[in-house]
Amino acid sequence: MASLNHALRALLLGGVLMAPGAAIAHPDLATFVAAAFSKEPVTVDCTLENGVGAKCYEITVNYLPEGLKIGPFCPATLDDAGGIWHWTGENGGLYRVDAEFLKMLDGLGYRFFDDDGTVHVVDNATERPTVDHACINVSADETVKITMRLPVTPVMAETPTVLGVVGKVGVALDGVPIFSDAPSIQQTGHMPALDTCGGHIDPGGWYHWHATSTDIDTVFDQAKVGAHCALEQDSRALFGYAFDGYPMVGSTEMDGTAAAGLDQCNGHVGETALGVTYHYHASEEFPNLPGCLVGVQAQNNFSTTATAGIGATRAGEGGRNEPPRPDDGGPGHVPPGFDEAAASLGVTTDVLMQALGNPQGGRPDLAAAAENLGTTEAKLRAVLPPPPGR
Incomplete structure (x- = not known):
């Protein structure tokens, strides 16, 4: 513990220094909703992504927490209102998926x-879309189980891990997995609409969030979006734990004041319901999640019994499709040369791929990727393999 406290005290992130003697909050299984788990959590030996052996809490949850109401996602007609979508093109912003929004997209060439x-x-x-642009509304698979691992004792990383698109963020107190922003319409051509709590169903059949759902109404108020999440909203409350083990809370401090002195991952050291510790705050803009994680995650920390989607362990067995995606060589495919490029940059291949977005089938923003990776665009260009056919 002494070496960990030393690392925490020594770490400077965005101008926020861990105070000497500050407590380190462990994930507290007692803070989870009792019905969140499909079986009793256990403590297991695990290996962190930095190669160090550790202890992890292993928790298993169902495809959806009991009693959680989800949807709507896609509207059936222009007369209906669906969920929400974060549009990143012209007239970008957070929208309710309704006639006004869909007609706006139509005017931009997305019908x-x-x-x-x-x-x-x-x-x-x-089924596969037969149109250029479809609203994706995935059916659930009630048989799916999800297994996740959280370090018992959080460990600060040497550099933060950029989450990118559909990066693993953490798990909410009711057992719902949390992921970073969903793929854009510009990337896939389609819209996997979110409900008004910021969640939807993965192609594997299980529900997950792309938002801090217990403080998402703050985002709706800021963006002037006519939506409301049926979950109890509390900007001060503990929402869940990131996959590095650090807690995630709403956009304000425990006394209701605005969070201040936040680093690039939207976190800092301060008082929480778990004591004084490093923790992440929700932002007031969508997606209201940290864009990076400061701690070290466990290897193989997310798997499902699904036959498709993220973490699938029986891929191809159950007839479910992977989502529409650019021509990237298939789910989980890493183009030749990217492992070596990641190693030369001192990051994992996952981090490099997430920063680039879609390096093979699309045209990544190398300047933005370089900034996220903490390097220069020139160095990034120099280590990346040439495009196919060149």
Whole structure:
């Protein structure tokens, strides 16, 4: 513990220095909703991503917490209102998925509906879109179990891990997995709409969030979006734990004041319900999640019994499809040369791929990727392999 405290005291992130003697909060299994787990959590031996052996809490949850109401996602027609979407193109911002938003997209060349107002809705787990632009509404698989690992004792990393698109963020207190922002319409052509709590169903059939759902109404108020999450909203409350073991809370401190002195991962050291510790705060903009994690995650910390999607361990067995995605060589595919490029940059291949977004099938923003990786664009260009065919 002494060496960990020393590392924490020595670490400077965004101008925030860990105070000497500050407590280190461990993930507290007692803070989870009792019904969150499909079986009793256990403590197991694990290996962190830095290669160090450690102890981890292993928790297993169902495809959806009991009693959690989800949806709507996609509207059936222009007369209906669906969930929400974070549009990143012209007129970018957070929108309710309704006629006004879909007609705006239509004006930009993204047509999601027929002339009669019927919205193109596709369950891409069981069918492939036959249109250029479809609203994705995936059916659930009630048999799926999800297993996650959290370090018992959080360890600060030498450099933060950039989460990128659909990066693993953590787990909420009710057992719902949390992921960073979903793929953009510009990347896939389709819209995997979120409900008004910021969640949707993975192609594997399990529900997850792309937002701090217990403080998402703060985002709706800031963006002037006519939406409301049915979950109890509390900007001061503990939401869950990031996969590095550090707690995630709403956008304010425990006394309701605005969080101040936050680092680039939207975290700092301060008082929480778990004591004084490093913790992440939700932001007031969507996605209201940390964009990076300061701690070290466990290897193999996320798996599912699903036959498709993130963490699938029985891929291809159950007839479910992977989501529409650019021509990237298939799910989990790493183009030749990217392992070596990541090693030369001193990051993992996952971090490099997340920063680039879609290095093979799309055109990554190398300047933005270099900034996220803490390097220069020139160095990034120098280590990346040439595009196929060149």
